Amino acid sequence: MSEEPEFPPAPQVAGTSLDGTKTFTVSADENERLCRSVGVAPAADGSAHPVWYYVATQVAMGKTVAGVCETCEFDVEDGPMMGSSGVRFSAPIMVGQPYKVGGEILSLVRKKSRKLGVMDVLTYRLRLIPADGGAVGGGDAILETDNVWVLPRKELA
Numbered sequence: 001m002s003e004e005p006e007f008p009p010a011p012q013v014a015g016t017s018l019d020g021t022k023t024f025t026v027s028a029d030e031n032e033r034l035c036r037s038v039g040v041a042p043a044a045d046g047s048a049h050p051v052w053y054y055v056a057t058q059v060a061m062g063k064t065v066a067g068v069c070e071t072c073e074f075d076v077e078d079g080p081m082m083g084s085s086g087v088r089f090s091a092p093i094m095v096g097q098p099y100k101v102g103g104e105i106l107s108l109v110r111k112k113s114r115k116l117g118v119m120d121v122l123t124y125r126l127r128l129i130p131a132d133g134g135a136v137g138g139g140d141a142i143l144e145t146d147n148v149w150v151l152p153r154k155e156l157a
Helices: 028-037 052-060 065-071
Strands: 081-089 099-113 117-130 143-152
Touching: 052 081, 052 099, 052 117, 052 143
Parallel strands: none
Antiparallel strands: 081 143, 099 117, 117 143
């Protein structure tokens, strides 16, 4: 016999598209400033600092942070928290190369935590694709990142 959960289930958002319509390009000046801020010289081969993976995918995905939260029926003012971000590169991000982003929400799981009370754990995947011919479906992606956010559900605590 299973027990009824103490809280309603999370919204069904898996599969929601995060495909972007804009492109993102790392300029040489932006890359130089970022590299200087972390104490490294820009790469001589024209590749951008790897941390651009996060900036590029977040900026060029099809929803803002507030929009992703709204999709999950979560108020961005309640403070989404980053849980983790992992990336798999198949090629470097290049300075001056425009990229587009494809992606989707993988899951939204409601859990109870001792510290946070009821929370939703959101997992979504984004792919960075050269804008000059790559398919948003991901076959030509230079990287793929899985991000996990924690959405505290204070109203359910």
